[in-house]
Amino acid sequence: MDGRTWLYRGRTLGVVRIDGEFAELAFDREGESVNKLDTLAMDELRAATAAIAAIAAQGALRGLLVTSAKPVFIVGADIGEFGAMFRLSVDAMAAQIADSNAVFTAFEDLALPTVAAINGYALGGGLEFALSAALRVMSDEAQVGVPEVKLGIFPGFGGTVRLPRVAGAAVALEWVTGGRSYKPALALAAGVVDEVVAAPALRDAALALLRRAAAGEIDWHARQQRKREPIGVEPQAPYETTLAALEAKRHLHQGAAATALALMRRGAALNRADALVAEHRAFAEVARTQAASSLVQTFMSEQQLRKLNKQRAAAARTVRHGAVVGAGVMGTGIAQVSALAGVAVRLTDVDGGRVDRAFTALGEQLARQVQRGRLKPERAAAARAAVTPQIDHAGFDAIDFAVEAVVERLDVKREVLAAVERDAGGDAVLASNTSSFRIDDLAQALQRPQNLVGLHFFNPVPAMALVEVVRGRRSSDAAVATAVGYANAIGKTPVVVADVPGFLVNRVLTPYMRAFLQLVEEGVDYAAIDRAMEAFGWPLGPAALQDLAGIDVGAAACDEISAGYAERMPPLPRNALRLLADAGRLGRKSGGGFYRYPGGAQAQREPADEARALLAAIQPAGAHATLDDAAIVERLMLPLIIEAVRALDEGVVANACELDLALLLGLGFPAYLGGALKYADWLGAAEVVCRADALAHLGPAYRATDGLRERARAGTRFYAS
Numbered sequence: 001m002d003g004r005t006w007l008y009r010g011r012t013l014g015v016v017r018i019d020g021e022f023a024e025l026a027f028d029r030e031g032e033s034v035n036k037l038d039t040l041a042m043d044e045l046r047a048a049t050a051a052i053a054a055i056a057a058q059g060a061l062r063g064l065l066v067t068s069a070k071p072v073f074i075v076g077a078d079i080g081e082f083g084a085m086f087r088l089s090v091d092a093m094a095a096q097i098a099d100s101n102a103v104f105t106a107f108e109d110l111a112l113p114t115v116a117a118i119n120g121y122a123l124g125g126g127l128e129f130a131l132s133a134a135l136r137v138m139s140d141e142a143q144v145g146v147p148e149v150k151l152g153i154f155p156g157f158g159g160t161v162r163l164p165r166v167a168g169a170a171v172a173l174e175w176v177t178g179g180r181s182y183k184p185a186l187a188l189a190a191g192v193v194d195e196v197v198a199a200p201a202l203r204d205a206a207l208a209l210l211r212r213a214a215a216g217e218i219d220w221h222a223r224q225q226r227k228r229e230p231i232g233v234e235p236q237a238p239y240e241t242t243l244a245a246l247e248a249k250r251h252l253h254q255g256a257a258a259t260a261l262a263l264m265r266r267g268a269a270l271n272r273a274d275a276l277v278a279e280h281r282a283f284a285e286v287a288r289t290q291a292a293s294s295l296v297q298t299f300m301s302e303q304q305l306r307k308l309n310k311q312r313a314a315a316a317r318t319v320r321h322g323a324v325v326g327a328g329v330m331g332t333g334i335a336q337v338s339a340l341a342g343v344a345v346r347l348t349d350v351d352g353g354r355v356d357r358a359f360t361a362l363g364e365q366l367a368r369q370v371q372r373g374r375l376k377p378e379r380a381a382a383a384r385a386a387v388t389p390q391i392d393h394a395g396f397d398a399i400d401f402a403v404e405a406v407v408e409r410l411d412v413k414r415e416v417l418a419a420v421e422r423d424a425g426g427d428a429v430l431a432s433n434t435s436s437f438r439i440d441d442l443a444q445a446l447q448r449p450q451n452l453v454g455l456h457f458f459n460p461v462p463a464m465a466l467v468e469v470v471r472g473r474r475s476s477d478a479a480v481a482t483a484v485g486y487a488n489a490i491g492k493t494p495v496v497v498a499d500v501p502g503f504l505v506n507r508v509l510t511p512y513m514r515a516f517l518q519l520v521e522e523g524v525d526y527a528a529i530d531r532a533m534e535a536f537g538w539p540l541g542p543a544a545l546q547d548l549a550g551i552d553v554g555a556a557a558c559d560e561i562s563a564g565y566a567e568r569m570p571p572l573p574r575n576a577l578r579l580l581a582d583a584g585r586l587g588r589k590s591g592g593g594f595y596r597y598p599g600g601a602q603a604q605r606e607p608a609d610e611a612r613a614l615l616a617a618i619q620p621a622g623a624h625a626t627l628d629d630a631a632i633v634e635r636l637m638l639p640l641i642i643e644a645v646r647a648l649d650e651g652v653v654a655n656a657c658e659l660d661l662a663l664l665l666g667l668g669f670p671a672y673l674g675g676a677l678k679y680a681d682w683l684g685a686a687e688v689v690c691r692a693d694a695l696a697h698l699g700p701a702y703r704a705t706d707g708l709r710e711r712a713r714a715g716t717r718f719y720a721s
């Protein structure tokens with residue numbers, strides 16, 4: 001019909017004859033912007049490979065070119081299909097994977113030379129497929145890699161077998177255990193691709209290479225044969241070094257990289273068939289781990305939230321001119337990320353010295369990023385030029401958006417917001433970065449309360465992805481849309497939350513912190529608690545976290561948020577945070593809190609005798625209570641899970657994905673747990689209720705909610721898979 005001779009035509013790929021004696025297999029998924037390897041694509045690839053093999057057997061084909069008609073080659077497997085697959089038993093999953101792998105093996109065993117022309121991205125299964133071709137040419141604009149470890153798994157389409165045979169063990173170990181994407185120069189140097197060419201020349205160059213292979217100028221048989229045989233004896237040093245590096249990173253509870261390493265080490269002595277069988281089985285085992293389940297869910301949640309936030313921002317006003325009032329720690333960071341996103345920012349403070357210092361600090365921060373190669377000098381200069389330091393509200397009549405980040409005092413904030421409202425235009429959206437006041441309380445000072453929202457950033461602003469967008473009772477849809485659009489534009493991940501004490505993240509954290517304080521009061525050593533929580537996967541235990549955030553800040557936040565939920569978070573008469581704060585032990589900023597920091601670095605913390613001596617005053621039963629790690633973890637995690645369920649059921653956030661992402665991004669919640677609700681799913685609601693019932697005597701924070709009991713009774717989950 002279109003003049004081409006189709007050897008196979010499907011909905012994800014087609015094969016046409018080119019130049020008489022060659023064929024081109026082009027991936028071109030119907031109705032989508034990218035190619036991926038889902039069940040349909042694999043079925044079609046199987047059929048296309050069989051069709052090509054049949055024609056090749058008649059001696060009617062001399063070579064096969066593999067291309068993509070999309071801007072990307074293949075982005076990888078279809079992660080949306082993982083949920084159902086990962087629920088299979090290890091045996092059933094290994095069998096299913098073996099079936100898919102047979103497609104790549106059949107492709108590799110075609111009796112003709114094959115060349116993959118890689119454009120855009122070839123990631124995960126996309127690169128693994130390209131590795132089954134005899135040769136690879138890559139566009140100078142493309143990127144390749146096997147990012148599976150980021151999902152708690154490793155390449156399962158023969159990647160652990162082919163990559164070491166193509167590029168050597170050292171490269172394969174780095175690529176598989178690191179999960180990075182590589183630019184063309186590195187991919188070429190690593191030997192993963194054979195040629196790199198300018199993007200427009202890609203197809204021609206790949207075809208030329210194919211012709212040379214077909215003409216016998218390149219020994220493509222040997223290249224394919226090498227992938228079928230054992231690697232044999234090889235140096236062990238790369239394995240040892242990579243293993244040591246993995247252990248140093250303390251990738252607790254995420255065993256995929258180490259498993260892949262062991263697999264490749266064993267696989268070196270095996271032929272392709274046996275090495276693939278080992279890979280299928282190991283993959284199925286790792287896919288059944290909690291880490292894989294959580295990390296895959298997190299990936300999908302991120303995609304879902306990105307889409308949702310785009311919709312939420314549909315009616316957003318584009319922010320070109322912004323203002324940040326309060327040039328402290330937070331204000332400086334907010335000005336910086338805004339300016340980097342192209343927003344012109346007026347940065348102001350009641351204290352002129354603060355504005356000057358903030359502007360200098362901002363310039364230094366940008367310069368550091370340039371030095372580290374993370375930012376182009378022109379962008380840094382443009383960002384600096386976009387910030388206007390000032391001590392008044394000059395030019396406020398032209399702003400679209402203002403962020404208030406002044407001291408945490410209700411009277412000051414009200415006064416500042418009212419002044420900004422007076423000086424800004426009628427439709428400017430005002431956002432408060434308050435961490436403890438209600439947006440409704442702040443809105444009382446305004447003529448146009450509908451224009452006010454909360455915009456709760458996390459410290460340090462440039463590094464922390466999360467922003468809570470707080471919808472007050474009177475916040476308009478338009479103001480929320482603009483705040484979400486603004487957060488999207490400055491590269492943050494906004495989560496829309498209700499105007500409740502602590503909003504979402506700090507509200508859910510508070511029962512955890514209170515549980516910690518309760519344990520300290522019972523006489524459990526804080527360093528033992530930190531060790532248990534860090535072994536469980538938290539980057540910092542609760543005591544070390546408070547030292548970092550500031551004990552005084554933590555004490556105030558805990559009191560303030562607890563007061564909002566007095567029925568289950570009554571005042572703590574013996575509060576370690578309050579005690580240390582009153583004694584001037586404010587954490588790292590004052591030289592010490594729970595710990596001392598002899599070298600100034602977090603890694604060198606040491607439990608402080610002075611802190612222990614102070615704490616004795618609030619430990620009526622002494623300081624020698626012991627609990628095993630599991631019991632400590634239970635005591636802290638249960639109230640957190642229960643509060644998260646409450647927040648979801650009260651509608652503080654729209655859905656479970658958003659809640660869990662907020663905890664992962666805002667708190668450093670252990671990634672392998674996937675968030676409080678994903679963790680609850682892993683345990684099962686019935687188990688959570690059972691554990692809560694066993695600890696209910698500790699107080700209302702441990703009592704399972706009706707919503708949780710209902711889920712336990714009905715066997716429902718927070719996530720579909």
Ligand SMILES: NC(=O)c1ccc[n+]([C@@H]2O[C@H](COP(=O)([O-])OP(=O)(O)OC[C@H]3O[C@@H](n4cnc5c(N)ncnc54)[C@H](O)[C@@H]3O)[C@@H](O)[C@H]2O)c1
Nearest residue numbers: 326327328329330349350351354405406407408434435459
């Ligand atoms: N630091 C954090 O970890 C963190 C995290 C989230 C939210 N917050 C919130 O961000 C806000 C700012 O916190 P920060 O840590 O940057 O404090 P900060 O003390 O570093 O800065 C506050 C700034 O506000 C200025 N200021 C005071 N009164 C003012 C007025 N009337 N007009 C203009 N400026 C005025 C001060 O001069 C100071 O420069 C607070 O509401 C805080 O609760 C802080």
